[in-house]
Amino acid sequence: MxxxxxxxxxxxxxxxxxxxxxxxxxxxxxxxxxxxxxxxxxxxxxxxxxxxxxxxxxxxxxxxxxxxxxxxxxxxxxxxxxxxxxxxxxxxxxxxxxxxxxxxxxxxxxxLEKADLLQDIQKLRGTRQFGYxxxxxxxxxxxxxxxxxxxxxxxxxxxxxxxxxxxxxxxxxxxxxxxxxxxxxxxxxxxxxxxxxxxxxxxxxxxxxxxxxxxxxxxxxxxxxxxxxxxxxxxxxxxxxxxxxxxxxxxxxxxxxxxxxxxxxxxxxxYILIHALEGMNAGKSAEQLASELSLPPEYAELPYLVEHYGCVEWTIRAIYTAYLGWFDGNPTNLHPLSPGIHSKKMTALAGGAQNVWKTARKAMEEKEYQWCLELCDLLLSNDETACGEALLLKARALERIAEYETSANGRHYYLEYARELREKNKKG
Known part of the structure; x- marks a missing residue:
């Protein structure tokens, strides 16, 4: 949170x-x-x-x-x-x-059989989650x-x-x-x-x-x-x-x-499980539910249910995937554009990479760190605009947003990933 x-x-x-x-x-x-x-x-x-x-x-x-x-x-x-x-x-x-x-x-x-084939990525993500x-x-x-x-x-x-x-x-x-x-x-x-x-x-x-x-x-x-x-x-x-x-x-x-x-x-x-399932049954997507559903005050305000480890919105996405799978029911998402093509088209729609850069820097200045991160990803997904400056801007946004995170796991993940981006930039 x-x-x-x-x-x-x-x-x-x-x-x-x-x-x-x-x-x-x-x-x-x-x-x-x-x-x-x-x-x-x-x-x-x-x-x-x-x-x-x-x-x-x-x-x-x-x-x-x-x-x-x-x-x-x-x-x-x-x-x-x-x-x-x-x-x-x-x-x-x-x-x-x-x-x-x-x-x-x-x-x-x-x-699950063959899960051992994921040991490298799970080790990496485990290091990020625990902040090793x-x-x-x-x-x-x-x-x-x-x-x-x-x-x-x-x-x-x-x-x-x-x-x-x-x-x-x-x-x-x-x-x-x-x-x-x-x-x-x-x-x-x-x-x-x-x-x-x-x-x-x-x-x-x-x-x-x-x-x-x-x-x-x-x-x-x-x-x-x-x-x-x-x-x-x-x-x-x-x-x-x-x-x-x-x-x-x-x-x-x-x-x-x-x-x-x-x-x-x-x-x-x-409460989370039933309301997530009811929302899914009403046709809502995982992202809709994650943004709308939260614990009521009688639970959220209890000291032993504060989000210092897990997180309600992560739970909701997990429930959605477990019960309905990845598809959100919207046919637009059956065969989406590749990330690279999507970023190029969105960058062009925004008036070009310079406009995206300008907006990303402004988001950083105005402490809209999540928006800055999403704009950095748009630039980094586009081979024509990806550069070290985008890596560093994303790293700075990750470090800033980490100070808002109540979950130790979320905080670690932000900071570890920021460190990785800075190392990647040093290596060129």
């Missing part, structure tokens, strides 16, 4: 919500917030520790091991991954000395936590699970502690929740954030089934939890507060 003080909002949100905190939220249940990009939970048993997620790097995993030993004097005997994202399992290598069982679930739906080459000052935050350790030269140390479950629910007793693990697809296909009935503690992984989540990730990827995510939230709310521990935000305490918070989170998703 673009707003006048977007960068300040993001900075304030980060400073308030991700201070390092180690707390015993229930007897023998410890919650580690802000020590890594993701959170960790450790539970004391008669003979050792059950660890939920391991932070994002080896170095942070080693720090977590020290925290566990300092508070309990025990070793990690069991590790449970809430899902397979690297920021939750990258510290696992720090715990190998105690030879723990490492538990995970197999993804519910397989990745930006300084801390440029990046501000990663929206859902402190920056990943790899941005400071640390390394990931993922360890493959030793136990992989394919069923939807697994109930076990681990060293005297009852544990129920339930498959709950949402942010990830292999996402699970972990319920400790004796403690009334529920670990929900990334199915709840303290801000608007990536219902669509701009780095690219398969559709995250929002209807299924809603079902997963309903399942979480059906448990009599007194403490909800998320993979990226502060604990939610008290059964009624958990139901209220998750209920609002869930209902916001449903």
């Amino acid at each position: 673009l707003t006048k003080d977007g960068c300040k909002q993001l900075r304030d949100f980060t400073e308030k919500n991700y201070k390092e905190t180690i707390s015993e939220v229930a007897e023998g249940v410890w919650f580690v917030l802000g020590a890594g990009h993701s959170n960790a939970v450790f539970v004391e048993t008669d003979f050792g520790i059950i660890l939920i997620d391991t932070l994002d790097t080896l170095e942070r995993g080693e720090k977590l091991l020290g925290i566990i030993r300092q508070n309990t004097g025990k070793e990690v005997k069991t590790i449970i991954y809430t899902h397979g994202h690297p920021d939750h399992r990258g510290g696992a290598g720090a715990f190998l000395e105690s030879r723990p069982e490492i538990i995970a679930f197999e993804p519910k739906c397989a990745e 080459s930006l300084t801390d000052e440029e990046a501000v935050s990663q929206g859902i936590g402190v920056r990943e350790g790899i941005t400071h030269g640390e390394r990931r140390a993922f360890v493959s699970p030793t136990t992989v479950y394919r069923q939807d629910t697994v109930t076990r007793e681990i060293d005297g502690i009852q544990v129920e693990m339930v498959r709950l697809p949402g942010e990830a296909e292999d996402q699970i929740m972990i319920w400790f009935p004796q403690k009334e503690v529920l670990c929900c992984g990334d199915n709840y954030y303290g801000c608007f989540p990536n219902l669509y990730a701009i780095r690219g990827g398969q559709y995250r089934d929002i209807a299924q995510w809603i079902d997963s939230l309903d399942k979480i709310m059906s448990y009599p939890a007194s403490c909800l521990l998320s993979g990226h935000t502060a604990a939610v305490l008290g059964h009624e507060e958990i139901k209220r918070t998750l209920g609002n989170f869930r209902n916001a998703f449903e």
Whole structure:
């Protein structure tokens, strides 16, 4: 979302919500917030520790091991991954000395075949989304936590699970502690929740954030089934939890507060999904819906639904593509002109490249940064008018518009792309 003080909002949100905190939220249940990009939970048993997620790097995993030993004097005997994202399992290598069982679930739906052919573009877009080459000052935050350790030269140390479950629910007793693990697809296909009935503690992984989540990730990827995510939230709310521990935000305490918070989170998703589908059914395009549809104030003003990570309009476009595909129903768009031909004709219609340049520079001066970006793209798509000046003007507009972006992901993408354009211009 673009707003006048977007960068300040993001900075304030980060400073308030991700201070390092180690707390015993229930007897023998410890919650580690802000020590890594993701959170960790450790539970004391008669003979050792059950660890939920391991932070994002080896170095942070080693720090977590020290925290566990300092508070309990025990070793990690069991590790449970809430899902397979690297920021939750990258510290696992720090715990190998105690030879723990490492538990995970197999993804519910397989990745699209041949998806590995996209590894280069997804790596590039992932770097842009997460701002991996930006300084801390440029990046501000990663929206859902402190920056990943790899941005400071640390390394990931993922360890493959030793136990992989394919069923939807697994109930076990681990060293005297009852544990129920339930498959709950949402942010990830292999996402699970972990319920400790004796403690009334529920670990929900990334199915709840303290801000608007990536219902669509701009780095690219398969559709995250929002209807299924809603079902997963309903399942979480059906448990009599007194403490909800998320993979990226502060604990939610008290059964009624958990139901209220998750209920609002869930209902916001449903509002977007239903209204997007209704608009699609009425013949509206993805761009129409993205410009018209927003969360009502009762959801948009909640601190845990602010767009500091994902974005409502990105979500709407993802829903449109998932349900109706790329075609917006307008036959004009069945066989559009190529970008190069279109830009030449539009440039001519505007009175020539000089007029486009003049308008683009004026847009920059008047802080109409999105309009400037679109005019730069018109020039850059036309081989006859493309030049280094257009690259630099677009880079400047990207850097300016980034200051309006409330989403860490959007901010990073603007700044990373601007850096790429400046490097491209240097190389000629």
